[in-house]
Amino acid sequence: MSSARAQQRSPVRMDDVVSLCARRGFIFASGELYGGINGFWDYGPLGVEFKNNLKALWWRRVVRERDDVEGLDSAIVTHPRTWEASGHVQHFSDPMVDCRACKKRFRADQLDDLPPCPAREGTSEHDLTPPREFNLMLKTFVGASEDTETVAYLRAETCGSIFTDWKRVREVSRQKLPFGIAQIGKAFRNEINPRNFTFRSREFEQAELEFFCHPAESPKWFEHWKEERLRFHRELGFGADVLRVRPQEEKERAHYARAAVDIEFLFPFGWQEIEGIHDRGSYDLSRHAEFSGKDLSVLDEATRQRFVPAVVETSVGIDRTALALLCHAYAEEKLADGESRVVLHLPPVVAPIQVAVLPLGKKLAEPAQRIARDLRRRWSTFYDESGNIGRRYRRQDEAGTPFCVTFDFESESDAQVTVRERDTMSQERVPVAGLVTWLRERLEP
Ligand code: GAP
Helix, strand or coil, X not given: CCHHHHHHXXXXXXXXXXXXXXXXXXXXXXXXXXXXXXXXXXXXXXXXXXXXXXXXXXXXXXXXXXXXEEECCCCCEECHHHHHHHCHHHHCEEEEEEECCCCCEEECCCCCCCCCCCCCCCCCCXXXXXXXXXXXXXXXXXXXXXXXXXXXXXXXXXXXXXXXXXXXXXXXXXXXXXXXXXXXXXXXXXXXXXXXXXXXXXXXXXXXXEEEECHXXXXXHHHHHHHHHHHHHHHCCCCCCCEEEEECCHHHCCCXXXXXXXXXXXXXXEEEEEEEEEECCCHHHHHHHHHHCXXXXXXXXXXXXXXXXXXXXXXXXXXXXXXXXXXHHEEEEECCCCCEEEEECCCCCCCCCCEEEEECCHHHHHHHHHHHHHHHCCCCEEECCCCCHHHHHHHHHHHCCCEEEEECCCXXXXXXXXXXXXXXXXXXXXXXXXXXXXXXXXXXX
């Protein structure tokens, strides 16, 4: 969907997106049966296909299509020294205040929109303590006892193991600088105030690339990756009306960061970060070398001097990008016949169902199923023979299905089907023999 179209639409309300996600089983509260658990979300049948497609696209663009990036899938419980070296154990915290009356805890930098205190008489104001630092890492214990010796952490970001595995991955892949290591996976943060649906969760997925290079070359690679990542977001259909780059101010940047930008998306609740791109200098490998006592430097063939590589990082939230896609795609549209529809204008490459096969009557089930079986080998395909055809189209519109193939009574004699396109609702007769080619041209980037 072009952004010009998006501008013409009425503003999307978060409540509508959340309700569609629950109604159609894209995303809903984890542990719903027991009232939910704040900051944790489950992706249902449509959600998991959608999210997998988004991750696959990232993996294709960042790993598969490049010969200078290797993939990794590391453990979630990471060696505790990793987080000491990275500074997380000491510094990964938010300043918090507690209410002495109602015992609730709030972020000290988010006190403007506090709900009234339910526990005080004569006033609704909270009785707040001075701010204290609260570490955001989720802790666990590994082994039979629960003491300081057995404490371990669920990773707070996926990049930790990329740094600790760097030497081995470089050796086994026989890569030379500059090259990158990428990984997609779960990260955990004990966010004090999870909010805006999946936007700020306690368990979420990141897709991160750490690109290792000579420190003198990191500004060049920083620009390169910024452009690559913007290209990716544009490929998802985000235009300049909903996508922007915000350079981080010096006071926001980590002390070691030489440059940092956020890629922001315009959500219904305002401009917010979906991806961070950082020139981290040689901080990460230097720290892990120091904490492990291992040499992580490489030899500069030209000068014969050893140096610790610098890192350019791109770190995107999969759940946040998925949420941005859903917000961007959602529309309620009035139709010519006076009816209205809810539709997700998702890019076909991430749509959870790419093609639906709908026989016009149950008597046509057999040939229609044959077509569905054939399409299913290539694309995520849904077969539906129940309900009137209009209602079946509406169901597919809500799921974001770009194409519906209708097998009707003429199909048997003329060997053609009707393909209905989601966004324009236009219909075209296509020979069954040419259907795969017709769809391939429109579904595969
Ligand atoms: N390794 C760098 C790093 O983790 P970050 O800015 O803390 O940087 C990167 O996180 C991305 O991860 C963010 O841009 C966001 O998309 C996603 N992210 C971070 N915290 C999140 C949370 N609580 N819920 C959902 N996504 C989150």
